[in-house]
Amino acid sequence: MATTITKHERNLSAIIHASTFSKYFIPFGNFILPLILWTANKSEHKFVDYNGKQALNFQISMLLYSIVTGLISIPFFIGFLPDLFDWNLFGFHRLSDLNNLDIHISSDDFRLSRFFWPAGITGLIQVALVVINVVYTILATIRTNEGQTFAYPFTIKFIK
Template sequence: MIDNHHKNLATFIHLSTFSRFVIPFGNFIGPIVLWAANKSKSEFVDQHGKQAINFQISVLLYAIILGTLSVPLFIFKILSGVDVIDFNGFNNFHINVGEPSALLYVGGGLSFLAIIVFMVELALIVKASLSARDGNAFKYPLTIIFLK
């Protein structure tokens, strides 16, 4: 039987990832500090801590991959359209935007995917914390295992 203290610790490990909205890299610092201080107290806390940290590292890697794919596509589109801007003083400013290119669509699609992944991440963190509160094990989907 898992006591309430261990359930609360595991829950706070998952919820501490929301500290990134207040502290830079709080989504790593919070879970690592709570997990390192309490991993020897119970196997339940240890497993939830590893899951939370592995998930945050995985999400960071996925975000880096999406960013490296989508940002250059927007930059290429913006730089390719530089020659269509006519600036003849403040009285005669023309911007000629032509047809959107496939690069813009792909970059926009990847950016939209990043927003969806962010919302799914928040929902999974809440689901994991509720699972920890109830004393159940939780495994984040599509998580790369760094800590075993």
């Protein structure tokens, strides 16, 4: 890295990191905008080249972690599918009991619990990934704008 980093390089690098938030407005914007900014400026500025690689590697890693988390939950959902066709699952066998107004809630009647544990755990992991993504992207934007190099944690180096 060069010892003197111009204001233009710092701003451009910060914009590359901040442009990953465009995924909330544009599908795959967290890949498209940083990629465009990085490829247009990577040959001119080493600092921009480094930060563009960091931002793209982190976004690809977060996508990969999200896909793996989703794939891990698939066996639990498949194990739940046979219960969908059991008419006793949703209590349809007791429709005639509604006239008696005998309402009680018991944990034994809640047969979907097998479904909600894996969904809840994978949901928490997905929320944690979003929080990690937002926090570290903000940190990278701030540190890069100050002229410091920033390395994202949990990143697989796809682009070297």
